Amino acid sequence: MYSQDENQENRIRCYPGDRHFTSTKVYEDVPGLTAAEKMMSGKWIEYALGEDTLAVANVGDSWTPSDQGTGAALEVENFRDAIKRLKDHQVRFVAEPFETPCCHMAVIQDPDGNKLIIHKLKPENEKGVCT
Amino acid sequence: MIKEVAFVAIAVSDTERARKFYQETLELKPTHTAMEGTWVEYDLGPTTIGVGCHPAWKPSRDGTTVAFEVDDIDAAIAKLKQRGVEFDIEKTETPVCWMAQFRDPDGNKLVVHKRKSS
Numbered sequence: 001m002y003s004q005d006e007n008q009e010n011r012i013r014c015y016p017g018d019r020h021f022t023s024t025k026v027y028e029d030v031p032g033l034t035a036a037e038k039m040m041s042g043k044w045i046e047y048a049l050g051e052d053t054l055a056v057a058n059v060g061d062s063w064t065p066s067d068q069g070t071g072a073a074l075e076v077e078n079f080r081d082a083i084k085r086l087k088d089h090q091v092r093f094v095a096e097p098f099e100t101p102c103c104h105m106a107v108i109q110d111p112d113g114n115k116l117i118i119h120k121l122k123p124e125n126e127k128g129v130c131t
Numbered sequence: 132m133i134k135e136v137a138f139v140a141i142a143v144s145d146t147e148r149a150r151k152f153y154q155e156t157l158e159l160k161p162t163h164t165a166m167e168g169t170w171v172e173y174d175l176g177p178t179t180i181g182v183g184c185h186p187a188w189k190p191s192r193d194g195t196t197v198a199f200e201v202d203d204i205d206a207a208i209a210k211l212k213q214r215g216v217e218f219d220i221e222k223t224e225t226p227v228c229w230m231a232q233f234r235d236p237d238g239n240k241l242v243v244h245k246r247k248s249s
Contacts, residue, residue: 013139014196014242031132039227050135051177068142069191069239075137082132114194119137131165 101128190237
């Protein structure tokens with residue numbers, strides 16, 4: 001049903017935000033994302049991330065934030081710099097930076113509690129066995 | 132600072148039930164399995180969807196979701212319904228797309244999505 005070839009169009013990850021203003025500040029001011037599209041009078045904001053789209057939305061009671069369930073892992077250019085920038089902006093960490101055989105990760109929360117994973121894949125020559 | 136989406140992680144409570152749903156109902160093909168089968172990855176174009184089962188990480192009916200881009204949304208919805216998937220938001224048109232929302236067996240929200248040609 002879902003084409004898994006490289007030419008498949010982008011998929012969209014959607015984050016609900018009750019505290020929409022503070023959420024968009026966190027998505028734009030801290031990581032420096034730029035809104036690619038705004039719809040529904042600014043209640044739906046899309047950010048282009050590589051070939052993907054991350055959407056942050058406040059569309060009513062039928063879709064509310066959660067600190068459980070699905071979460072997006074965001075690949076960063078420099079893990080140490082990203083962690084420092086997030087901490088400098090008092091972003092809440094629910095899992096401090098840790099290392100696996102194939103990556104570095106940390107888990108943060110946006111102002112609504114939605115979890116985001118900060119992720120940096122190790123280069124091939126530094127990877128261990130990823131099981 | 133952020134380059135791309137590395138992966139999207141979906142929490143499930145029953146590994147085998149999730150495997151059937153994501154691989155048989157949604158027809159996703161596993162590309163990597165880890166943690167003794169409790170973490171299964173599905174590559175979709177440039178993105179990886181990870182379906183994982185861990186006691187400290189629960190599924191949720193709220194919060195973040197994933198929209199799957201399909202070639203033919205009517206055919207995708209019909210096929211999912213035929214396989215017993217229930218939709219809590221039927222096909223809806225927006226100025227830029229069509230979409231419909233359904234749930235996995237744990238209640239996690241998922242969306243089938245078709246962009247309008249620009």
